[in-house]
Structures are given as structure tokens and as C-alpha cells.
Amino acid sequence: MHDVIVIGGGPAGASAAIYLQRSKLDVLLIMKDYGTLEKTQHIDNYWAFEDTMDGKELVEQGIAQAKRLGVLVKQEEVLNIENFNDFSVKTNKGEHHAKAVLLATGQTKPNLRVKGFREYTGKGISFCAICDGFIYRNKKIAVIGNRAFMSEELETLQNFTDDITVFTNGLDLEVEVDQPVNTEKITEIKGNDVVEKIVTENGEYKVDAIFIAMGTPSANDFALRIGAFTKNNNILVDDNFMTNVDGLFAAGDCIGGLLQIVKAASDGAHAAIAMNKYVRSLKK
Numbered sequence: 001m002h003d004v005i006v007i008g009g010g011p012a013g014a015s016a017a018i019y020l021q022r023s024k025l026d027v028l029l030i031m032k033d034y035g036t037l038e039k040t041q042h043i044d045n046y047w048a049f050e051d052t053m054d055g056k057e058l059v060e061q062g063i064a065q066a067k068r069l070g071v072l073v074k075q076e077e078v079l080n081i082e083n084f085n086d087f088s089v090k091t092n093k094g095e096h097h098a099k100a101v102l103l104a105t106g107q108t109k110p111n112l113r114v115k116g117f118r119e120y121t122g123k124g125i126s127f128c129a130i131c132d133g134f135i136y137r138n139k140k141i142a143v144i145g146n147r148a149f150m151s152e153e154l155e156t157l158q159n160f161t162d163d164i165t166v167f168t169n170g171l172d173l174e175v176e177v178d179q180p181v182n183t184e185k186i187t188e189i190k191g192n193d194v195v196e197k198i199v200t201e202n203g204e205y206k207v208d209a210i211f212i213a214m215g216t217p218s219a220n221d222f223a224l225r226i227g228a229f230t231k232n233n234n235i236l237v238d239d240n241f242m243t244n245v246d247g248l249f250a251a252g253d254c255i256g257g258l259l260q261i262v263k264a265a266s267d268g269a270h271a272a273i274a275m276n277k278y279v280r281s282l283k284k
């Protein structure tokens with residue numbers, strides 16, 4: 001078991017991992033890619049670079065620095081986090097355990113942009129199978145997604161009903177599933193008081209509930225599953241960057257505020273100092 005798992009290799013995650021490793025903790029950093037900075041070619045407002053800096057190069061250097069200092073870095077996609085005796089972090093390649101976890105996964109992306117989406121959110125549209133699946137037992141369920149995150153949700157929903165259709169919303173299906181699959185683009189969600197239909201470019205499909213599991217799970221998705229509080233798509237943390245879940249910390253864009261590299265790196269350092277104290281208090 002690791003002392004700390006840092007999820008995210010951007011400025012917040014890498015900065016935290018560097019501070020944690022230098023405090024002589026056992027740190028695993030998990031990142032799926034280069035994050036927000038991957039396609040940002042001109043950074044001119046970050047301190048100490050005479051020439052304009054490429055975002056991907058900046059992230060690469062941060063990760064190289066973390067590795068040089070001894071941080072174990074794995075390129076994996078985190079699909080779920082559970083918290084029983086310790087934190088169990090499930091990825092597309094396996095499972096890792098730690099005493100504390102830092103969410104540094106960047107900003108939550110906007111969701112499905114179709115008519116009716118906002119209106120029926122919470123009225124049949126759900127973002128968490130483990131939270132709401134039971135409500136729809138033996139009902140007709142749609143899951144929207146095309147990747148490993150969708151499979152993860154599908155696995156949970158199968159415990160509640162056999163009537164599940166996967167909607168990829170025009171994207172290629174990247175995982176194998178046993179359920180029927182609809183790859184048409186979704187144009188509208190219809191209903192009365194609650195969700196009743198998914199409308200696509202080619203037809204209408206009756207459903208009792210829709211579970212959203214598009215792309216990669218964000219900090220918000222993890223928060224929902226583990227019971228961490230959020231506000232306006234931001235994870236809520238205290239002065240020590242800890243969420244309301246003991247041992248679960250968050251830093252960088254996923255907690256809101258100034259969405260800039262310098263603030264994300266600073267958050268990471270602050271969170272690391274508090275996490276170091278937290279982990280050491282468990283060892284006593």
C-alpha cells in the first residue's frame with residue numbers, strides 16, 4: 001500500500017507529488033494524459049521562462065522532475081475510488097491502495113449538450129450508478145458513454161436490470177459490451193415530469209432512466225461516488241485542502257478559483273504539506 005496516491009499529472013498533481021516525495025512518503029502518481037496543457041502552445045505568464053513555453057513540455061518536465069526525485073508514475077485512467085479501511089483506486093489497468101488520495105484531475109468538462117439535458121438532470125438523468133441504480137431496478141435504462149468509464153457503470157447497473165442499452169452519442173464504441181448499442185447522435189431528451197425518451201437523429205427510444213458516463217471520470221464523478229461535497233462543479237475543501245471525506249484531498253482547477261498554472265502548483269504544494277501531516281498522524 002502507498003502512503004499517497006495523486007490522481008493527475010498537471011501542475012497541481014506533479015507539484016504535490018514532488019513535495020510529498022521529498023517528505024519521504026511513498027507516492028504513486030496516476031495520470032491518463034497531459035491534461036489541459038497538452039494543446040496549449042504559448043505560456044507567457046508563468047514565472048521564470050524567458051521564452052514562451054509549450055504546455056505539454058512544461059507538464060513533461062514536471063513529471064520528469066517528479067520521477068527524478070523518486071515518484072512512481074503510472075499512465076493509467078482512474079475509473080473509480082472507494083474508501084473502506086483505506087482508499088482503493090481502480091484504473092483501466094488494475095487497482096492501487098493508499099492511506100490518502102489527492103484529486104488533481106483538472107476542471108470538470110461540460111456534459112451532454114442537448115435540449116432537455118438540464119431539465120431532466122435529477123429527474124431520470126443520473127451521473128452515478130452506485131448511487132441511483134437501485135431506484136431503477138427492473139426498469140429500462142440507457143447508459144451514455146463509449147469507453148472504460150461506461151463499462152464500469154454498466155457493470156454496476158447490471159445488478160439492477162437486464163434492460164440496458166448503450167448510447168455512444170455518435171462516437172465509436174471503444175470497449176466490448178454484451179448489451180445492445182446505439183451509435184446515433186443524440187439530439188434531445190424528452191419527458192413529462194421525468195425522463196421518457198432519448199431522441200436521436202434517426203428515432204426515439206423509450207427509457208425510464210439515463211446514466212451519463214461519457215469520456216473519463218472527473219473529480220466531480222469521483223466526489224459523487226465517494227460522498228465528497230461539491231459546489232458549482234468544484235470540489236469543496238477546507239483550509240488544508242481536505243474534502244469532507246477523511247484522507248481525500250483536492251487541488252488545482254478541480255477546486256475552482258483562479259484557473260492558472262501558478263495557482264494549481266501552489267495548491268498542490270499546500271495540499272502536500274497537509275497530507276504529509278495527515279499520513280504521519282495515522283502512523284503514530
Ligand SMILES: Cc1cc2nc3c(=O)[nH]c(=O)nc-3n(C[C@H](O)[C@H](O)[C@H](O)COP(=O)(O)OP(=O)(O)OC[C@H]3O[C@@H](n4cnc5c(N)ncnc54)[C@H](O)[C@@H]3O)c2cc1C
Nearest residue numbers: 008009010011012032033035036078106252253259260261
Ligand atoms: C486553452 C487553455 C490555455 C491556457 N493557458 C494558460 C496560460 O497561458 N497560463 C496559465 O497559467 N494557465 C493557462 N491555462 C490554465 C491551466 O491549463 C490550468 O489552470 C492548469 O493546467 C490546471 O492544472 P491542474 O493540475 O489542476 O489540472 P490539469 O493541468 O488539467 O491536469 C489534470 C491531470 O489529471 C489527469 N486526469 C484527469 N482525469 C483523470 C482520470 N480519470 N484518471 C487519471 N488521470 C486523470 C490528466 O491526465 C492530467 O494529468 C490554460 C487553459 C486552457 C484550457
